[in-house]
Amino acid sequence: MTTLSHSPRHGPTRAVLRLHRVPLWVWTVLVIAGAGGLTWLYALGQEAASYGACGGTGMPECATEMRYWGSEHQSAKLLAWLPCGIAACAGAVLTGRELEHGTATLAWTQSVSPARWLAAKLAVPVVALLGGTTALTLMFRWVWGAGPDGGVNRWNSEYFHAAGSVGPAYVLLGLALGAPAALLTRRTLPAMGLALAGIGLAYHLGDRFRSSLWPASEVRGPWDSALNHVDQLEFGMIMESGERVSGLDCSDQAAPGDLGTCLSDHGAVDFYARIHPTSHYWPIQLVETGIALALAAAAVAAAFWVLRRRLP
Template identity: 30%
Template sequence: MIWLTWRQFRTQATVAAGALAVLAIYLVILGNQMRHAYADDIVGCLADACTAARRDFEEAYGVPVALAGALLLGVPALIGVFWGAPLITRELEEKTDRMVWNQSVTRTRWLAVKLTLLTLASMAVTGLYSLLLTWSAGRYDQLAGGRFAAMTFAARNLVPIGYAAFAFLLGATIGLLVRRTLPAMALTLAVFAVVQIVLPITVRQHLMTPVTTTVRLDVEAMGRSDFMGVGPDGARIDGYTMPGAWSLTTTSKLYNADGTPYTAAQTEQCHGSNQQEDMACTAAQNIHFSYTYHPADRYWRFQWTELAVFGGLSLALAAFCLLRIRRYSS
């Protein structure tokens, strides 16, 4: 069975190996370029020049890193569509199932071997790509931050491996149920895309209970915010991000030390011609706001948890396929 699986899979394996080799060369070159640029322009830069150097670095390498990450997000989908969906439907459409499933090897063993080997191959290809991209983009991620950002989190380290296993087994399951290759491929792509969109928006942040704390609005906090203004219901601050954290709060109302809302009249007291003096004046007013987030040290816990979730879903799909094929009628 292993030899037969390899014979049927060798074309896909060769294409995947070739594509991975090309990507590896590109990512090694890109990673070395970023490391040299980081060492030359960012490390040891003077205070006045650091802002411009960081901006130039992000502008130069932001697009290549984003494109490489987007491609990695597409790899599991391609695996599900082109490896998973045709796995069983190809046998059905070519009528070879009547011969293969009536030999000494049972259909359950036939499917178990194929699912095991091709799932491992899917995980290996995606895992190697993820490893290369994580190393290549290391300096960029270090500078830009945002490890919890939806696309960055899903295209680094461990979780792409879980996506690959899930996508392949999802394709195999849909193919087993639909029995036609093209509809199975289309459905696999649609379902996997929905999962990839819904998960970071509605599920990921609830895998662990977030932390809610009170943050004092000092000069550092103002520097980590995008905007501070006054609305009809009082003053607010937008876009504050604790270092390395995953912010779940985008807009926060500002309050005085006694708990009363910070008002427009109070903001006028610190409006002058010097921005640094205005920030120092505002910080002296002892203002605070509520902030909900996931701490930076939870990153690897999120990675392992999400990998476990997709690993569990993959095992459930594999078990369903093995049970279903025992009662399958051509």
């Protein structure tokens, strides 16, 4: 007679799924609710687009369009921030709670090595969080592309995170930061604080240095509406000597006939602007995604290093 048994290879994964099934169900519900909300937003955008351009304040079509823009912006902010915060907390809680209560040491004595224990703690939320965030990101792009153009610049920080590969990458970074924070503090709440501070700092630095991730282009001539959807880095005038002086404009002399006079008054020959055009959008997305993933890998490596150093 032979005895059937579960493979010990999957034991830690099953344990994580069983122990943390409630947070996983909550995340599933949040993803489903987000997908439902974005589907509703798509329908609202289609309704607003069917009216055509908003013709005046107070008209029904204007109310629909304004409601769509406001809901779209709120969706972008939620998708940009909420999964990152959840990931940072998950990375800290999944690891920190067992260290705080001593159950991790018990697991290590039950034929589960510390490395396998930590790998299972990270692998399960990676699948759940990455899958859910990627699905919502794709849906947001679907909604944004189908609705009326509200004049929102695609380089807006929340939209940049919500509509591209950067968003899921920051989710992985938040999760990865939670693990070393928990292993260093061995307490859940301090680890959550450190992980949230870390992902917040990464988010801020990404916004600050994003424009430096790809060489900018220069365009000349007066600013026009065709440039409203670019990432403007610098605007000014080109002097007769060829020197570029930023910040000079002719906003009080907007009539075309006055621009030449304005240039002459400043001793300039033309306007210039340093920008990231639409063609730079995905290269910058991919570069920042690569940086976030590299930082996440470094955080995971740091977690395993700290685990080895702190083994009882």
